[in-house]
Amino acid sequence: MWIFIIIGIGSLVGMISYLESSGFCSVRQLDLVYGMKKYSDTNDAQLCDTLNTKISKFNDDCKSNIEELDCG
Numbered sequence: 001m002w003i004f005i006i007i008g009i010g011s012l013v014g015m016i017s018y019l020e021s022s023g024f025c026s027v028r029q030l031d032l033v034y035g036m037k038k039y040s041d042t043n044d045a046q047l048c049d050t051l052n053t054k055i056s057k058f059n060d061d062c063k064s065n066i067e068e069l070d071c072g
Contacts, residue, residue: 025058025061025062025064028054028058028061028062029058029062029064029066031054032051032054032055032058032066035047035050035051035054036051036069039051039069045071048069048071049071051069052068052069052071055067055068055069056068
């Protein structure tokens with residue numbers, strides 16, 4: 001009985017880790033593209049700062065090289 005619980009938990013952790021390292025990057029990238037589009041429409045400085053923070057974290061987590069926005 002315990003072996004099934006351990007295998008189940010291990011499988012769940014493995015699946016979450018896989019999705020976080022690969023699948024979520026594409027979802028996060030779509031969110032960034034939507035945010036960039038919204039920023040280009042509004043030129044909201046606070047949104048720009050938020051997007052730059054997200055872009056920086058995305059580049060670190062997903063091994064990407066998206067250029068940060070010029071908020072000036």
